Amino acid sequence: MIFNTPTIFASVALVALIMAFCLILAGQEHKRDGMRAGGAGLLAHALAYCCYTLYGEAPLWLTYGVGNTLLALALACYAASLLRIHGQPVPWSRIFALPLLMAAALALLIETREPRMFAACLVLILQCLLLMVWTWRHARHPGSRAHLLLLLGGGISLIGLLLRVVAIATGAAADLPYNVSNLRQTVSVSIGTVTVIMFSLGLVLMAKERTEAALREMALRDPLTGIANRRAILAACERELERARRAGTPLAIALLDIDHFKRINDSHGHLAGDAVLRQAAALLRQRLRLSDEVGRYGGEEFLVLLPDTGRDGALTVVDGLRAAVAGQPAQFAELVLPYRFSVGLWCGVPGAGDSSDRLIGHADTALYQAKAGGRDGVCLAGPAAA
Ligand SMILES: Nc1nc2c(ncn2[C@@H]2O[C@H](COP(=O)(O)OP(=O)(O)OP(=O)(O)O)[C@@H](O)[C@H]2O)c(=O)[nH]1
Structure with missing residues (x-):
């Protein structure tokens, strides 16, 4: 035509x-x-x-x-x-x-x-x-x-x-x-x-x-720190849990909570507190392997997932993170702001009845114990604690 x-x-x-x-x-x-x-x-x-x-x-x-x-x-x-x-x-x-x-x-x-x-x-x-x-x-x-x-x-x-x-x-x-x-x-x-x-x-x-x-x-991103937000890290937790259950490999779940964070806010203001959160998140992301996951779980609380990691490995990683935090205080304007973490840790091979809520709950209980035990320490939960 x-x-x-x-x-x-x-x-x-x-x-x-x-x-x-x-x-x-x-x-x-x-x-x-x-x-x-x-x-x-x-x-x-x-x-x-x-x-x-x-x-x-x-x-x-x-x-x-x-x-x-x-x-x-x-x-x-x-x-x-x-x-x-x-x-x-x-x-x-x-x-x-x-x-x-x-x-x-x-x-x-x-x-x-x-x-x-x-x-x-x-x-x-x-x-x-x-x-x-x-x-x-x-x-x-x-x-x-x-x-x-x-x-x-x-x-x-x-x-x-x-x-x-x-x-x-x-x-x-x-x-x-x-x-x-x-x-x-x-x-x-x-x-x-x-x-x-x-x-x-x-x-x-x-x-x-x-x-x-x-x-x-x-x-999926926490706007303050740039790492995964609660929704994203919980989704990652479900994923890793399922993977570990299917493969029969260990998984470590760590809840890290900055000690006496309220004091930083009260003494230096919320912007200083924000700077600590940002630097803590950056330090965690930098120190962890690419296959590990980290997200902001709550205000000053971070959730870290370590796939294929048993009790000893998880303790080594967590100790490494705590040492890094101790060696690198946060900075805000002219201020140097030292801070520490308490950690609740669950590690093991997830079983059929283990949901992410349940395992994070175990890590949370361990975190509570770490706080009650004087802070700046790690408490183990679950089968690994035995
Ligand atoms: N600057 C800043 N502060 C926050 C943010 N989210 C939560 N917070 C503050 O974090 C503080 C948490 O206080 P608490 O729950 O008492 O915990 P803590 O002072 O760290 O005490 P322990 O956990 O028992 O060691 C509160 O003052 C919150 O207002 C945030 O995004 N930025």
Whole structure:
């Protein structure tokens, strides 16, 4: 089926304009989330296709030169939007070098036919490749629908551009002026519609996926210390318990509570107390193995999980943590704030009736004993205590 080429250009321009309006509107609230850059790209895309629509009726520098420069600008904006969505710095000079190159090349070659078409295709191919490489590189979950859409949009544009290059190389450039309607033009120009829809939907979806990931992260992280919050560490405890039960391997659960923490708050203020909590959390995370888990269980209480660790190993780890804390007092402004931990420890191979609530309860009872026994010490609970 052969469509009228200027009509396809006009429809793509209209679609891009509507999408641009939606993206710019969506980007009003969060200025740096990449939506406005995506919207600007779609606007440039729409204007480029408006220029193409005038081919044959307006001067070539406008319909071809400005048109293709605007298209290159659109791809540059999509790249900027992609990087913004991923919270990456935008290398503006590198991104906008290619539209500038397009403008310069077309200013020089506008009176030629094949060289100007070749130059325009080459710059656009480079931009599509760059966009696809960045999409691939920043894909956190390579199978995400947003990344797939952008890769597909880039890939389809690339095919369209390569078809044009082949046509130019085989002497069929005469078939490709923007006001001629034939099958080759219909295929090549319709690809613009697909690209606009895929890029705009891909960018919106990518921003949505990123926001969802940020929300998931916020729901599981303690905002003060940056380590797992109570919900996350309890979920980790369930997981480790199940794993240890299935494998028949030991697990150690330690509850660490800062001694006389209230005094720090009362003497130096809550900000000083916060600084102690932050530094204690950082120290714990730094001293523990990657496979160990640590989370803020309550106010000044931390829950530590040591998978595959028996009684002796757990005591060594806990003693190491206590020694590290003793050797590295917290600092707040000019103040040096020494602090100590009491620890309740449960270790063993979890049995069929052991729930995480129950085992943490045992560690809590042991912690209470450590407090009652004078603080700054460790008490064992469960089978290991025997
Ligand atoms: N600065 C700060 N203080 C907190 C935070 N969460 C809880 N607290 C304080 O931690 C203190 C805990 O006090 P207590 O439960 O009496 O415990 P403690 O003073 O450490 O005494 P022992 O545990 O018996 O050694 C309270 O004053 C809480 O207000 C927080 O996020 N920041």
